[in-house]
Amino acid sequence: MNTTEIVLPGLVEPDGLQLRDRELPAPQPGQALVRVEASGVSFAEQQMRRGKYYDQPRFPFVPGYDLVGRVEQAGPGADPALVGRRVAAVTKIGGWATAALVDAGDLVPVPDGVDPAEAETVVVNGVTAWQMLHRIARVRPGGTILVLGANGGVGSTLVQLARHAGIRVVGTASPRHHDAVRSLGAEPVSYKDPHVYRQLRDLSPHGYDAVFDHVGGPGIAESWRLVRRGGALVSYGTAATRDDRGSSRLPVLLLFGRLLWWNLTPNGRRAGFYNLWAGRRNKPAHQAKLREDLTKVFALLAAGSLKAQVAARIPLTDAAEAVRLAESGTVAGKVVLIP
Structure with missing residues (x-):
């Protein structure tokens, strides 16, 4: 099968993304050939474009952290019943294409009747939000959490999962997104307010059962101070250093060091960094x-x-426009590429 792919050739502006056509080989043992119906523009791709994602591959490569599509062919050893099924997969790279070869063990069936673009918005965002809330923070019904960037792809999903679980949510966002955040069931606070941390403390005087922080940088210390005894700080990004020059690994390593130090300090609180790929060495268990x-x-x-929080549906061939929109900070939810 032929595929059309978006290639990230190096450190380029969105207009520097390249379009290429090539023929895919037949699926190898354990693989499936998927005709892609939707792929998303996440913060990971925004970081990769800048060479700032912690363990991204060498340029050039095809971005695309996740995808939704239909299985066209199953390779030897893969379940033949997959053929014709709509599936989703977290791929890390390779999703920005019209067709892709995917490890069959990574495929997750999408329920019948669910729109592909809507399903796409909750693949990596949904897994990330679910695991942070229920596997790491383990917040109980009746608790209170703080979500930084509650209008974003992960943030808006996290708000909804928490509200469904009976958890109160306070979320930061730009004032333009407050109505959207409020409609999801969270109490919005402007991150641009100079007294934002005072406001956050006033909304939960005894602290938060969990704080979910994708920003990192100096503000991570303020997030830590907002965690109550018995609660958890879950860090999952370094957006504050997105445009910084220099090493892509240094901000992450500094953040790891700070979280580790706090965890070793006996104060009844937990701090950790969420990594979707943790435990991948035991591949079957991770899958x-x-x-x-x-x-x-x-x-x-x-x-x-x-x-589903679909910010926009944009043709794959207009990937540059999709990246600019996703990076603009003007949208709520996730920008989805449609091959």
Whole structure:
């Protein structure tokens, strides 16, 4: 099968993305050939474009952290019943294409009747939000959490999952997104307010059961101070250093060091960094956990308990426009590429 791909050739502006056509080989043992119906523009790709993602491959490569599509062919050893099924996968790279070869063990069935673009918005975002809330922070019903960037792809999903679980949510966002955040069930606070941390403290005087921080940088210390005794700080990004020059690894390593130090300090609180790929060395177990969690997220989406936050649907060939929009900070939810 031929595929059309978006190639990231190096450190380029969005207009520097390249379009190429090539023929895909037949699926190898354990692989499946997927005709892509939707792929997303996440913060990971924004970082990769700048060479700032922690473990990104060498240029050039095809971005695309996740995808939704239909299986066209199953390779030797892959379940032949997959053929014709709509599936989703977390790929890390390779999703910005019209067709892709994917490890069959990474495929998760998408419920019938769910729109591909809507399903795409909760693949990596849904798994990330579910695992941070239920596997790491383990917040109970009746608790209170703080979500930084509650209008973003992960943030908006996290808000909804928490509200569905009976958890109160306070979320930061630009004032232009407050109505959207409020409609999801969270209490919005402007991150641009000079007294934002005072406001956040006033909304939960005894602290938060969990704080979810994708920003990193100096503000991570303020997030730590907002965690109550028995609570958890879950860091999952370094957006504050997105445009910084220099090493892509140094900000992450500094953040790891700070979180480790706080964790070693006996104060009744926990701090950690969420990594979707942790445990990948035990591949079958990692795949099984991801499949279990994403299946639960898809079930909520199919039932209407989780609303997909599609910021825009843009043709794959207009990937530059999609990247600019995703990086503009003007949209709520996720920008989706449609091959």
